[in-house]
Amino acid sequence: MLEDRRLEVLRAIVEDFVLTNEPVGSKALAERHNLRVSPATVRNDMAALEEGGYITQPHTSAGRVPTDKGYRLFVDRLSSVKPLSPAERRAIQSFLEGAIDLDDVVRRSVRLLAQLTRQVAVVQYPSLSRSSVRHIEIVSLTPARLLLVMITDTGRVEQRICEVVATADDQIVADLRSVLGSALHGRRLVDVPATIADLPETVRLELRPYVTTVAAALLEALVERPEERLALAGTANLTRSALDFTDTLRPVLEALEEQVILLKLLGEASDPGMVTVRIGHENDVDALHTASVVATGYGRTGAALGGMGVLGPTRMDYPGTMAAVYAVARYVGDLLGAD
C-alpha cells in the first residue's frame, strides 16, 4: 500500500515534469493528481524516493526531478503502452504507402518518426549482412574495367568497380555473370565470402583469373563496408529541449554525425517487436549522457532487417515515443517484408 503510493508519486512526478519541464513540488502534485493525501505525506514519500535515488532536487528548496534511475523505473513498471490513435495509424500507413522504392521508404520513415515523436529520428537501411542476394550483374565499362552490381532481396543495390588484368570480352563477361549468378543467387550475404572462396577452382582455366579478381573485389566490398547506411531527421527538434549550447547540444550533434555511434545505438536493440529504451548514462557514449534512445528493429522477428529509433532528452514522453517507434517499425517491416 505504502509502496504503491510511492510509485504512484514517482509516476506523477515523471508525468508532470515531462509536461512542464519544471521541478515539481509536493503541493502541486497533491492537487493535480488525485492522490488523496496531503502535501506533507507526499513530501515524506519524496524524501524516500530521493533516498532511493529515483528523484533529485536541482537545488535545495526546489521541486524534484526524476533521475535516470527514476525514468528507468517508470519505463519498466509504471508506464502503460499508449496505443496510437486510429488517425495516427492511418497517417503512418498512408504516408508510407506512397513510397516508390527502398530509398524512399527509408526517407519517409525517418521523417515520419521525427514528426510523430518531435525528436531526432534514425533509421538504418536494411542491413546487408542480414539480407540475401537477389541478383548479381556484371557490366563491362571498358574492356579492363568491370562494374559489379549486387541487388539484395530488400531492394538495396550495391555497386563496385573492379579492374581486371587482361581485357574481358563479351563472352567472358557473360560467363562470369552466369558463374557468379548461379553460385550466389539466394545466398545470404554473410555466407557469400565462404561461397566465393573456392569458386575459382570450379571454373575452366581461362576464366579463373577473372573470377579470382572479381571475387576479391566482392569480398572487399563486403568487408570494407559492413558500413551500414543511415538516414537521420529532426535534428532541429534538439533545440526544443536543449538549454545551453556547448555543454548539451554540440556534443549530441557531433555524436549524430558519427555513423559508428548511431549504429551502436540501434544495433543493440535489433529485435523487432521489442522496443528498448536506453536512458541517460545507460548510453555508453559520453556525449549522450543527457539523452535517451528509444529503438527497435524492423523486419521478421528473429531476423531483423535493420534498426530504427529516436533520440531525445531524458525528459521525454516515453510511452508515446515507444508507441510511435513500435508502430512505424511494424509498418516498415511489413512493407519491406512483403517484397
Place this chain on the structure above:
Amino acid sequence: MLEDRRLEVLRAIVEDFVLTNEPVGSKALAERHNLRVSPATVRNDMAALEEGGYITQPHTSAGRVPTDKGYRLFVDRLSSVKPLSPAERRAIQSFLEGAIDLDDVVRRSVRLLAQLTRQVAVVQYPSLSRSSVRHIEIVSLTPARLLLVMITDTGRVEQRICEVVATADDQIVADLRSVLGSALHGRRLVDVPATIADLPETVRLELRPYVTTVAAALLEALVERPEERLALAGTANLTRSALDFTDTLRPVLEALEEQVILLKLLGEASDPGMVTVRIGHENDVDALHTASVVATGYGRTGAALGGMGVLGPTRMDYPGTMAAVYAVARYVGDLLGAD
C-alpha cells in the same frame, strides 16, 4: 586616397570582427592595423561607412559591426584569394583519393569541407539530368515484376521496380534489355524521354506492351525524381557561432532538412571554377537571413555535375572558406571527370 583608407578601415573591421566576434572600436583598430592615423580619424571614416550602410553599431557607444552590404563590398573588392597551404592541398588530395566509389567520394568530400571550413557543408550528388546513361540492366524478380537499374557515367545507380501485365520470360527480358540498351546507351538523361517516347513502335508486336510499360516506368523515374541527392555534414559547427536557440539555430536546422532549399542554394551557383557568395539577406529563404552561403559547382566547366558549398554565419572567414570550397570542388571534379 581618402576613399582608399575608408576601404582599408572596412577591411580591418571585417577582419577583426570575424576574428573576435566583438564589435570593433576605433581605438583598437588604429592600433592593431597599422593605419598610421589616429583613432579620431578612424572615427570619421567609420561615420562615413555607417552613413553608406556598410557598418552599424549594435547600440550607441559600442563598436561597429559589418552589415551584409559591408561584407558584400569586402568579398567583392577587398578580399584577396587566400591560397591553401601545400599541406592542406595534400591533405585534400590524399583524403579524397582513398574513396572507393561515388558514394564514398561524396561522403568524404562533405566531411572534408566541413572540417576545413568549420562550417556546415553540403555536397550534391552528380546531377542525374547532366549525366548520361552508361548501362541499363533489367532483372526479372518474379515473372511479372522487373527491376530496372540504370547506371550513369558518373557512377550513380538508379533503380526502379516495375510491374508488367503479362509474365515476361527470359527471352523477353533479354530482348527488352537489348532494345533499351542500344536505344539509350550513351544518351544524356535529359534526352531519354524523347528517345523512349516512340520506342514501342520500333519493336516486334509481342514485345510492345513490355516496352511500353518499362518506358513508362523509366519516364516516371526520371520525372518523379528530379530529386537530387545531397550529403550534409558539420551541423555541429553551427553551435560555434549561433548564440541563441529559437531565433537563430532552429530555423537554420529546419532549413537544412529541406532538400529543396539546399538544392536552391547550390543550384544558383553551379558554374565550376566560379565561387559564388550569398550573404545574409541575399538568401531569399527567410531562415537564412543571418547566414551566408559559399558555393560552387564541380565538374567540367559549362557542364557542371553538381554543386557543393558551405553555410555559416555572415560573420565568416570568406577568403579562407572560398579557397577551401574552390579547392575541394576542383579535386572532386577531377576525380569524377577522369572516370
Place this chain on the structure above:
DNA sequence: GCTGGCACTCCGCATCCGTGAGTGCCAAGT
C-alpha cells in the same frame, strides 16, 4: 583634412534585497 580633447551615452557586471515556492522536521491526531 588630421588630431587631441572632452562630454556624453549606455552596456555589462556586480550587488542587493524582497518574494515565494518548496523543503525538512516535529508534534499532534487518527
Place this chain on the structure above:
DNA sequence: ACTTGGCACTCACGGATGCGGAGTGCCAGC
C-alpha cells in the same frame, strides 16, 4: 504506524540600483 498541519528555513529568481569603461560625436586647433 501513518498521516497531517504547522513552522522555520533555504535559496533561486527578478527587479532596482550603482559603477566602470569602452566607445562615440563633436569641436577647436594645427
